[in-house]
Amino acid sequence: MIANGDIDSPQRAAQVLRETGADAVMVGRAAQGRPWIFREIGHFLATGETLPAPAIGEVRDILLDHLQALHAFYGEEQGVRIARKHLGWYAKDQPENMAFRAVVNRAQTACEQILLTRDYFDALQAGTQPALYAA
Ligand SMILES: Cc1cc2nc3c(=O)[nH]c(=O)nc-3n(C[C@H](O)[C@H](O)[C@H](O)COP(=O)(O)O)c2cc1C
Secondary structure, three states: OEEEOOOOOHHHHHHHHHHHOOOEEEOOHHHOOOOOHHHHHHHHHHHOOOOOOOOHHHHHHHHHHHHHHHHHHHOHHHHHHHHHHHHHHHHOOOOOHHHHHHHHOOOOOHHHHHHHHHHHHHHHHHOOOOHHHOO
């Protein structure tokens, strides 16, 4: 038996497992743009401790791998289109994300999408405003 629905944190996963007696939990929307939620839940269930949020450089690396996997799996045209919604989910809690999305959504090629994404997250990691995207 797998419990599912509105599980958006390790604490919530533990609570649902406790209250339902289910064998496992399944996470949908809360994993969008946040795939490390699975290791956070696993760690919390195993140790009772909360993992720190991933550093921006790790978010960048996970996202770039994800983009490459989408491009490889769906092919360039469809992959670039499908990747746009994932970019929105990953960026939603980052500064200047609306400007980033406006720019990156115009990317037509896999290469362009990856370079724009890498530059945006590199600027965030360097602590500089990703001013490139403000125009
Ligand atoms: C992008 C997305 C795709 C989904 N696709 C399916 C599907 O193909 N079949 C299905 O039974 N449920 C599907 N669902 C529903 C989820 O399995 C889940 O029941 C629902 O999202 C509630 O869980 P959540 O609160 O963790 O998102 C999908 C949900 C999302 C967000």
